Amino acid sequence: MKGLDIGSDRVDELAATSAILLYGREERSAVYGTVHPVLQGKGGRATIGAGRPIERKALFECLRELAEHAAAPAEFLPETVLSVSQHAVMWWCRPAMRRVFFECPEIGRRSAVVPHPGLVFRAASNGFSVFALQEACRPTPESKLHEPPYFNTWDLGKICIGSAQVPRRVDVASIAGWESGFFESAFTHPNHGGKRVSHRNGEFAFWKEMLDGKFGEQFPKEVLVPMNLTLAELIAGKQGV
Known part of the structure; x- marks a missing residue:
């Protein structure tokens, strides 16, 4: 960093x-x-x-x-950057179509371009985490965060990096590398902890439908699971995030 x-x-x-x-x-x-x-x-x-x-x-x-x-030298901050501190960088991604990769027995080895909700990423000296958003615009401090609807994530949005290639530095210039490390690695299994998606048949069925193109180009926001956490609380480090 x-x-x-x-x-x-x-x-x-x-x-x-x-x-x-x-x-x-x-x-x-x-x-x-x-x-x-x-x-x-x-x-x-x-x-x-x-x-x-x-x-x-x-x-x-x-x-x-x-x-x-x-002290970090002065630098231009893109509008996607939400917070920069000595220990962490936080940014958001607009809802978009992105490719995902799966390698797990229940789904198989599959890849497809699917819709994603708005996301908040946090790269820090103590780990990498991601959160989902209901809104499609830049979040505000009052924005409510949701569980990331992805495999390979723990509670409080923590990402199991595994073999993913992520930058060694935590700074604004490395944001693209952190995003690539997340999206270009294969999802292998749901981690233990709370529910990540609200789907009647569970996370495997949800992602099979996503890979089959059931939802078109719009992420189904009704499956997002709310967290008791706002963006302002995340920035302030509430709950040890």
Whole structure:
């Protein structure tokens, strides 16, 4: 995710050069600090050298440089982007016709272009998740989220990535890669947890009808299962999402 790359250097090419030790009493915050060189020994073993008191000017300069590298650079945000934080990127997809792939005993090995509802995706340092929408327009903070009507998903919209190829970074530039990783991987099984679709004969029958083209180009929104969650609550991290 942004903040892990520094310029063109890779994180695994960086090495510790110095350490700051802070001193304080239990009931107080740090009141004194020292800076120490980090000495690289044989076999990559590092040790902390003798320290010296931190100079105020040097401390502020160090913090300024760290803040510049840690902050995500300014970038253009497409209108599909809903939220960007240090740990997650959230975006939405309009209802559309997209190809799906299935590889499971109950349905077989099948693929077809089928209608999808509006979707909200969340790529984060702690996982990948997807939610369905009733509306076809850009969601608002008050928009109610629904269970994703897909196999390979857990409760709270969490996606079982499995062997899917997804980006290693979490940023706006990687959104297309995250979407491709989801839509271009095969759905293999319904995961344990709550109901994903409201269909009289269950999820296997629903997806057989979808693959057979029963619903044309309109996703049947009546099968969506509501969640007790709004977009604003998702952004705020309610329920540990």
